[in-house]
Amino acid sequence: MKKNAFYAQSGGVTSVINATAAALILEAKKHKDKIGKIYAGKNGILGALREELIDTSKESITAIESLKSRAGGVFGSCRLKLKDFNENKKEYERLVDVFKAHNIGYFFYNGGNDSADTAYKVSQISNALSYPIKCIAIPKTVDNDLAVTDCCPGFGSAAKYIATSTLEASLDVESMSETSTKVFILEVMGRHAGWMAASSALARTSRNNAPHIILFPEVKFNQQKFLKKIKDVVKKNGYCVIVASEGVKNSKGKFLAESDTKDAFGHTQLGGVAPYLSSLITKKLKLKNHWAVSDYLQRSARHIASRTDLLHAEAVGIHAIKYAIQGLNGVMPVIIRGEGAKYSWKIKPAPLSKIANVEKKLPKAFITKDGFDVNAKAIKYLQPLILGEAYPKFYNGVPKLEQLKLIEVKKKLPEWKF
Amino acid sequence: MKKNAFYAQSGGVTSVINATAAALILEAKKHKDKIGKIYAGKNGILGALREELIDTSKESITAIESLKSRAGGVFGSCRLKLKDFNENKKEYERLVDVFKAHNIGYFFYNGGNDSADTAYKVSQISNALSYPIKCIAIPKTVDNDLAVTDCCPGFGSAAKYIATSTLEASLDVESMSETSTKVFILEVMGRHAGWMAASSALARTSRNNAPHIILFPEVKFNQQKFLKKIKDVVKKNGYCVIVASEGVKNSKGKFLAESDTKDAFGHTQLGGVAPYLSSLITKKLKLKNHWAVSDYLQRSARHIASRTDLLHAEAVGIHAIKYAIQGLNGVMPVIIRGEGAKYSWKIKPAPLSKIANVEKKLPKAFITKDGFDVNAKAIKYLQPLILGEAYPKFYNGVPKLEQLKLIEVKKKLPEWKF
Numbered sequence: 087m088k089k090n091a092f093y094a095q096s097g098g099v100t101s102v103i104n105a106t107a108a109a110l111i112l113e114a115k116k117h118k119d120k121i122g123k124i125y126a127g128k129n130g131i132l133g134a135l136r137e138e139l140i141d142t143s144k145e146s147i148t149a150i151e152s153l154k155s156r157a158g159g160v161f162g163s164c165r166l167k168l169k170d171f172n173e174n175k176k177e178y179e180r181l182v183d184v185f186k187a188h189n190i191g192y193f194f195y196n197g198g199n200d201s202a203d204t205a206y207k208v209s210q211i212s213n214a215l216s217y218p219i220k221c222i223a224i225p226k227t228v229d230n231d232l233a234v235t236d237c238c239p240g241f242g243s244a245a246k247y248i249a250t251s252t253l254e255a256s257l258d259v260e261s262m263s264e265t266s267t268k269v270f271i272l273e274v275m276g277r278h279a280g281w282m283a284a285s286s287a288l289a290r291t292s293r294n295n296a297p298h299i300i301l302f303p304e305v306k307f308n309q310q311k312f313l314k315k316i317k318d319v320v321k322k323n324g325y326c327v328i329v330a331s332e333g334v335k336n337s338k339g340k341f342l343a344e345s346d347t348k349d350a351f352g353h354t355q356l357g358g359v360a361p362y363l364s365s366l367i368t369k370k371l372k373l374k375n376h377w378a379v380s381d382y383l384q385r386s387a388r389h390i391a392s393r394t395d396l397l398h399a400e401a402v403g404i405h406a407i408k409y410a411i412q413g414l415n416g417v418m419p420v421i422i423r424g425e426g427a428k429y430s431w432k433i434k435p436a437p438l439s440k441i442a443n444v445e446k447k448l449p450k451a452f453i454t455k456d457g458f459d460v461n462a463k464a465i466k467y468l469q470p471l472i473l474g475e476a477y478p479k480f481y482n483g484v485p486k487l488e489q490l491k492l493i494e495v496k497k498k499l500p501e502w503k504f
Numbered sequence: 505m506k507k508n509a510f511y512a513q514s515g516g517v518t519s520v521i522n523a524t525a526a527a528l529i530l531e532a533k534k535h536k537d538k539i540g541k542i543y544a545g546k547n548g549i550l551g552a553l554r555e556e557l558i559d560t561s562k563e564s565i566t567a568i569e570s571l572k573s574r575a576g577g578v579f580g581s582c583r584l585k586l587k588d589f590n591e592n593k594k595e596y597e598r599l600v601d602v603f604k605a606h607n608i609g610y611f612f613y614n615g616g617n618d619s620a621d622t623a624y625k626v627s628q629i630s631n632a633l634s635y636p637i638k639c640i641a642i643p644k645t646v647d648n649d650l651a652v653t654d655c656c657p658g659f660g661s662a663a664k665y666i667a668t669s670t671l672e673a674s675l676d677v678e679s680m681s682e683t684s685t686k687v688f689i690l691e692v693m694g695r696h697a698g699w700m701a702a703s704s705a706l707a708r709t710s711r712n713n714a715p716h717i718i719l720f721p722e723v724k725f726n727q728q729k730f731l732k733k734i735k736d737v738v739k740k741n742g743y744c745v746i747v748a749s750e751g752v753k754n755s756k757g758k759f760l761a762e763s764d765t766k767d768a769f770g771h772t773q774l775g776g777v778a779p780y781l782s783s784l785i786t787k788k789l790k791l792k793n794h795w796a797v798s799d800y801l802q803r804s805a806r807h808i809a810s811r812t813d814l815l816h817a818e819a820v821g822i823h824a825i826k827y828a829i830q831g832l833n834g835v836m837p838v839i840i841r842g843e844g845a846k847y848s849w850k851i852k853p854a855p856l857s858k859i860a861n862v863e864k865k866l867p868k869a870f871i872t873k874d875g876f877d878v879n880a881k882a883i884k885y886l887q888p889l890i891l892g893e894a895y896p897k898f899y900n901g902v903p904k905l906e907q908l909k910l911i912e913v914k915k916k917l918p919e920w921k922f
Contacts, residue, residue: 156675157676162682164683165683250807250903251801253902254575254804258577258800262517267800288900291899292907293906358776361776376799377797377799378798379778379796383672383801385676386672387672392901477895482887482891483887484706484890
């Protein structure tokens with residue numbers, strides 16, 4: 087008997103996570119003999135626990151297609167990591183109950199490390215509870231820190247946003263540097279891995295030498311070297327553009343953004359690497375500076391998504407369906423890069439056991455000796471991921487949003503209490 | 505005898521100021537009988553004082569055309585307001601000396617209020633010094649605070665960036681709000697006028713009700729009302745998106761970003777309205793929040809420029825040339841909005857005396873009674889200004905930059921010392 091499928095988004099969304107959902111839903115429609123309905127969890131795995139299942143078959147094809155260019159996660163997501171089976175057996179039993187009640191035989195979980203872990207556990211435990219479910223985790227994270235896969239859908243678009251923003255702001259600063267701002271700081275995401283900060287190096291071309299300094303979570307912050315480098319760059323270049331990862335840490339392993347700066351400046355910093363560095367530069371170098379913090383803008387900027395990233399995001403959605411109907415279980419469709427000089431890629435299944443809870447940092451081999459930049463090897467890796475544009479439709483001057491119905495199926499079980 | 509022209513950019517650049525330069529240079533080429541070469545001041549008016557004149561006739565048409573999609577100000581700009589004639593006669597005399605030496609009979613000054621003032625003074629003083637020059641100021645400012653003109657080139661693109669970013673970030677926050685961020689704050693430019701903050705309201709559609717709160721420099725910050733509004737919005741909506749102008753002031757008329765918050769929280773704020781508000785919300789409402797500061801990104805984001813704004817920017821450049829060869833002096837080409845329901849506009853000359861040093865704030869009639877939003881009248885004014893897209897070419901995943909030669913003419917005068 088054919089089974090329905092449950093699809094949920096997990097953790098921070100990306101500008102192309104809806105594209106993965108759209109591709110998965112549309113691919114499933116091609117296999118109606120094997121897969122029944124796709125139920126999307128309202129607010130991720132919470133939707134399964136609460137039996138809040140959005141029936142995607144009620145949406146028009148136009149509405150589903152429109153998701154390919156919609157920022158955010160239209161079905162909702164959540165930050166909720168399921169505890170270990172032994173710690174909280176009830177959660178897993180509830181999941182299986184909901185799956186049973188709605189004849190769900192496929193579990194698609196679109197997220198990062200934690201989600202791979204959850205999907206892996208569900209695949210094992212559903213067997214133990216004698217209601218086997220095919221569990222496929224689907225990669226997604228702007229942090230680009232998943233193991234095995236060459237890159238993560240969502241990262242390429244964030245990287246394109248960062249590279250483009252760095253380039254544009256650099257041109258601005260350059261114009262004004264003689265009489266105004268000498269140093270510009272852009273803070274980007276990346277609590278533990280410097281992939282996003284590294285992508286700012288793609289702003290550099292034969293016509294633009296910014297950014298001049300990149301700060302990574304992987305490199306301990308050395309204040310003296312940092313200030314000297316700024317001085318040198320401003321002297322030589324007239325201005326200095328800095329891209330700093332939010333996760334930069336001091337020599338004691340503490341986040342700069344959280345460090346108590348009372349000793350140096352007589353007050354405490356409220357958070358944010360950029361304002362911290364700005365204050366430092368003002369006090370120590372007396373150079374006029376400006377700072378920006380991209381925060382959610384960088385991971386939601388669908389308007390400047392990378393076409394390559396969008397294609398990745400769609401492909402992992404399509405392959406999740408393919409693997410499920412092939413009977414694969416406990417796997418993730420990952421992106422494998424071809425070996426030739428020209429960028430190529432394909433999708434392959436990889437076992438979740440190798441991906442769950444593993445964090446892939448920016449390799450040391452990608453970082454320059456002085457710790458303030460990435461090298462040609464990194465550029466070679468990063469550049470293909472931001473290639474191509476994929477503009478959304480606009481309406482009244484802003485990205486167009488189609489109406490979705492988001493109709494939930496009727497509940498069959500008692501209410502779930504945490 | 506035909507005369508050469510001097511063109512300079514002044515003050516903060518916009519994402520379309522180069523488009524004005526390109527249109528002006530290309531239009532001048534059509535009138536070679538009247539206008540000789542266009543010399544662009546290196547770093548604005550400084551270029552005239554220092555006799556650093558970039559000969560734009562050395563650039564290819566392709567290079568000039570490419571400026572229409574290049575962020576920043578390619579000839580450089582500066583923050584330098586000429587003093588009054590009586591205070592610093594020498595500066596004006598030097599300008600006239602440089603203009604004489606290079607047979608310059610036209611002065612085009614592309615900037616805001618201050619630049620209009622300078623152009624106005626130069627037009628009067630050159631007459632007094634018996635070397636009459638046709639002075640045309642060309643409007644440019646993301647702040648949209650120039651008098652007489654319906655809007656200012658540069659503003660529409662910044663507004664489109666802000667509206668798009670607000671929409672995208674709102675979709676992101678909405679997805680995650682159940683278990684994560686409840687309040688998102690975007691800080692935008694606008695030290696004295698709330699036009700840019702107001703433009704975030706264009707993110708609102710039938711499918712998106714964010715932003716929920718807008719803070720303007722024109723409205724005194726009321727902490728109690730602000731916190732209550734957030735609470736209400738989060739209760740009703742699940743999350744709250746706030747767009748705050750950098751120029752928001754407290755009841756004592758002090759910038760929030762500069763206020764000493766030691767009394768309330770035991771530490772001093774380093775600047776930035778967004779982190780200030782974030783801290784306030786954390787302390788008083790205990791709501792998880794995130795914040796972004798756009799800073800230069802919003803005024804340099806050529807990749808998301810408004811086509812309408814770009815057309816305005818080009819038109820004022822073209823008309824500056826037209827007015828000059830018609831013999832007009834001490835005027836600015838301004839944008840006049842048509843009266844019909846459908847947006848239309850034309851360019852007209854306006855006397856600089858009416859524009860110099862006047863600041864046009866967001867009218868009270870555009871702000872809602874509670875002070876946290878704009879009304880339908882404001883939307884009617886703002887919406888046409890962000891209509892249409894005008895993407896740059898991309899190369900290697902980022903906006904393509906053409907090479908410019910930027911060759912300076914040979915100096916004829918002794919070095920200028922400040």
